[in-house]
């Protein structure tokens with residue numbers, strides 16, 4: 001591989017009108033943090049073991065799982081040796097060391113341990129959290145069943161208290177109650193947090209979390225009374241052993257129920273929690289993290305597609321002239337530059353979401369549940385919005401790279417396969433949006449009654465008769481006003497339909513269900529209050545429906561979006577460089593910093609396992625016998 005930088009990329013970087021390094025420092029919160037991040041990424045780059053792996057797609061499923069386990073345990077050991085204490089250092093090391101491969105211990109770190117900390121009593125946390133953090137106990141979060149994922153109250157696994165033995169008896173009473181999907185349950189973990197219907201003194205008290213040992217701590221064999229296995233190949237997550245688990249009257253100690261919020265006493269008395277939804281806290285936490293995951297996935301795909309678009313020359317823009325950089329086609333700009341804007345918007349949304357989560361979750365830990373509904377609604381809405389929009393954007397990035405985008409060598413298919421599951425896990429997106437919609441509906445009617453609303457949704461009470469003041473300058477204020485107006489109007493429309501359904505005599509659940517399509521649109525508009533002109537142009541109908549914009553303003557906006565493409569054009573490469581993803585993290589032949597795409601593609605292809613032999617064994621086993629058989633055949637057509 002030459003170590004020269006592609007001349008087109010060199011030119012792009014030399015003509016940028018701002019210093020990408022300054023923007024990098026803004027993104028990562030200062031030059032020292034950038035320097036530290038790069039130091040850590042370099043440690044990984046110099047690490048022979050970590051650099052010894054071929055691309056994951058060159059291994060079969062067994063190999064991918066085995067490599068994922070090997071790599072993660074190596075990472076754990078290296079982190080101990082390096083003595084990184086800050087979470088940012090550890091995260092930077094992990095992300096660089098396993099850039100595309102999900103961890104078989106991801107749910108241990110991301111759900112199991114944090115849930116023990118947040119849902120266990122102080123005694124339970126003191127006992128179990130150190131075991132989890134030292135990996136003496138390896139766990140996951142097992143909630144979903146064959147028959148239920150969304151409707152948690154419909155879960156069928158039972159945990160029945162036996163006061164005689166001070167134990168809970170876990171059971172999978174039906175086929176549909178078998179736990180199905182939990183990550184890392186098939187081969188990796190020896191414990192699970194299991195969500196089950198709690199029964200005591202003959203009464204069901206709803207779903208609660210139980211710590212369950214599922215494999216021997218001596219030899220990892222499956223505990224008697226359990227059936228455990230792998231669910232099989234999936235669209236992505238190849239290195240993750242999502243599994244199934246069936247309980248056959250499996251006993252656990254009473255004190256294995258997480259009892260921070262609800263309790264079962266020795267005599268079987270049930271002490272109920274302040275709010276039944278406190279048990280759902282782990283899911284809210286991960287939904288907040290997924291907003292940042294959506295930013296990382298979309299921004300990486302955008303870096304790849306924009307750099308490649310600057311390097312790829314195809315067709316004549318000027319008749320007889322040299323082939324154009326595809327980034328100079330307006331259509332290519334209209335595909336990619338809004339995604340560049342979206343990536344930055346998602347970064348800000350993810351940081352804002354994390355700050356709100358930190359504040360409200362600490363209030364909840366102190367017993368103040370006042371803002372719990374707002375946190376739930378925001379986490380559901382942003383998780384759904386950012387993963388939906390992010391996945392659509394990643395697909396646009398892939399297709400904007402032509403045939404090479406379809407190759408794993410581009411890095412984009414793996415980005416997509418790993419993030420698109422997030423539209424389903426941790427709350428299926430439509431269901432999540434409807435949770436936010438339910439909050440908007442209740443808030444709208446509270447606003448109509450003159451009640452005060454939290455700041456984030458006060459726009460619901462604005463005067464909808466006002467028209468836009470947008471001028472040629474497309475001011476920030478006029479754009480925000482447009483998004484607020486659109487969302488407020490759409491929420492009001494959905495609520496009026498819901499009310500009209502009730503006035504017709506529909507029961508409230510039917511009145512709700514028969515207004516959910518406009519509610520989903522309204523909730524997307526609510527979440528969209530993030531970035532501007534492109535969003536208006538792409539959704540013009542929703543902004544025009546009540547004449548909010550006049551014809552001249554619509555012409556201004558259509559002109560503005562094309563003008564913005566021209567404004568961004570000289571800085572497109574600098575804007576993606578600013579995300580500062582090193583090549584070994586992007587894992588992309590198309591998105592390389594040096595732009596040496598064709599050499600990288602050629603080298604990558606030559607290392608494909610299918611090239612290990614010149615003539616594949618199938619020739620000797622099948623093709624040659626077929627040809628020999630046909631050469632003897634009288635049938636002319638068979639010879640063609």
Ligand SMILES: CC/C=C\C/C=C\C/C=C\C/C=C\C/C=C\C/C=C/C(=O)SCCNC(=O)CCNC(=O)[C@H](O)C(C)(C)COP(=O)(O)OP(=O)(O)OC[C@H]1O[C@@H](n2cnc3c(N)ncnc32)[C@H](O)[C@@H]1OP(=O)(O)O
Nearest residue numbers: 103106109110143149150151152277280283376425426427
């Ligand atoms: C690789 C990682 C490495 C390191 C770590 C870093 C990353 C983190 C780790 C993981 C993430 C990344 C990769 C992991 C990959 C996969 C993990 C996936 C895990 C899972 O999928 S776990 C299972 C997730 N399942 C769900 O989310 C189920 C969704 N369903 C629900 O939440 C509920 O059923 C639903 C839809 C909310 C309905 O519940 P219910 O019927 O009980 O309620 P109602 O709708 O009737 O509403 C009643 C009332 O309750 C309020 N409410 C509901 N939920 C909540 C809540 N969570 N908090 C607060 N309030 C809630 C609701 O608003 C209603 O209130 P109201 O009456 O309107 O006032």
Ligand SMILES: Cc1cc2nc3c(=O)[nH]c(=O)nc-3n(C[C@H](O)[C@H](O)[C@H](O)COP(=O)(O)OP(=O)(O)OC[C@H]3O[C@@H](n4cnc5c(N)ncnc54)[C@H](O)[C@@H]3O)c2cc1C
Nearest residue numbers: 141142143144148149150181182183421425426427428430
């Ligand atoms: C990659 C991956 C990893 C996962 N990891 C885990 C894990 O570690 N632990 C775990 O417990 N689970 C895990 N899951 C399971 C995941 O949480 C569930 O699949 C998810 O909650 C969706 O539930 P479901 O599959 O029952 O979908 P369903 O709810 O059956 O969805 C089917 C359709 O029904 C619609 N629908 C359902 N309810 C409503 C409603 N009330 N209103 C309108 N429409 C509705 C949905 O919108 C969807 O279109 C994982 C899943 C995936 C894909």
